[in-house]
Amino acid sequence: MEDLHHRHRTSRRGALLSTALGALSLALPTPQATGADLAEYLSRAFPPPPEPVMFPRNKLTQPFAVLLMRSAYEAVDDLDFIAMNDFQKQFWRLRASEQEAYNLQYDPLKPKIGDISDSLYFDFISYSQFATIAREMPKGLQVFREYCEEEENKTCQDRFRVVRRDAAIADNNVLPGLFFSMTGDRIYTGLKDGFRNTQFGAPQPLPASASFTQVTADIQALLDVCVKNGYALKAEVSDVDEAARSFKVKILGPANLWGLTSLNYRRAVVTNCYDAMLIDAFLRASGRPGARYELSTNSSGIEETWVLAA
Incomplete structure (x- = not known):
């Protein structure tokens, strides 16, 4: 896990996607609400934890697992809403507070603590990272002091520097959408250009003139790369409807199933x-921005319905 905490500053992006993900709100039950209404409200407000994933899942390749978590880490870094030394501290605290309960859920299975290629551990550590991001993002700071190595640049004095968030993204409500795109x-x-001396062989972006059939074929190729590197047992594009510009993605046994379900339950x-995130990035790189998708999870995997912009 030391690799994931390595401090690496990247240049600020000149252009950021401005769409944001809206947060769901719950209406309190009225005084006339029935017992059933109250039970439904409580089940939505305080949902039960997802069931553990007890069937065998694939082992992830180390470079692929690091790429996934590193991409999210660097997106947080670039958005400048929290000092990264504080983020790492909050990340550590959250996973330390929830690790034992997670382990008990999976008994007699044993997550290989510290091995992100192990699907049981990856599911938990990825969840912990995103749960920390989700908790800190709504209260994001505009200006803060951040730890730095003195040799990094001249702005680092006494091992701290002052960081100011770009005024164009000062609204914390835009951060989720930006984070989704940047990650x-x-x-x-x-995946397409290589990561830390590993070539994954993902397809390059298509021209905007590419056919819908070619677009969905290359999305399948992207999913095949993910499966090859242990992300899931199976992933396929289905129900392709060119007239409606829609398709579905079904993923069996993904390495993030418990964590994704947990985060969805917690809203x-x-x-x-x-x-x-990957499919959306490919579509934007291929001249097809504005795609929408709906995601649901079940006991065995993920299902998504995608609709491309006209």
């Missing part, structure tokens, strides 16, 4: 839906 861009770049402002 997806990093994942896609790593987190960001979730670790890596494949959705």
Whole structure:
């Protein structure tokens, strides 16, 4: 896990996607509400934890697992809403507070603590990272002091520097959408151009004139790369409807199933839906921005319905 905490500053992006993910709100039950209404409200307000994933899942390749988590980490870094030394501290505290309960859920199975190629551990550590992001993002800071290595640049004095968030993204409500896009861009770049001496062989962007059939075929190729690297047992594009510009994605046994389901239940402002981030990044790189998707999870996997912009 030391690799994931390595401090690496990247240049600020000149252009950021401005769409944001809206947060769901719950209406309190009225005084006339029935017992059934109250039970429904409580089940939505305080949902039960997802069931553990007890069937065998694939082992992830180390470079692929690092790419997924590193992409999210660097997106947080670039958005400048929290000092990264504080983020790492909050990340550590959250996973330390929830690790034992997670382990008990999976008994007699044993997550290989510290091994992110192990699907049981990856599911938990990825959840912990995104749960921390989701908790800190709504209260994001505009200006803060951040720890730095003195040799990094001249702005680092006494091992701290002052960081100011770009005024164009001062509204915390835009951060979830930006994070989704920036994380997806990093994942896609790593898969198509290589990451830390590993070539994944993902398809390059298509021209905007490419047919819908070619677009969905290359999305399937992207999913095949993910499966090859242990992300899921199976992932396929189905129900392709060119007239409606829609298709579905079905993923069996993804390595993030428990964590994604947990984050959805908690109504987190960001979730670790890596494949959705990747597909969106590929579509934007291929001249097809504005795609919409709906995601649901079940006991065995993920289902998504995608609709491309006209």
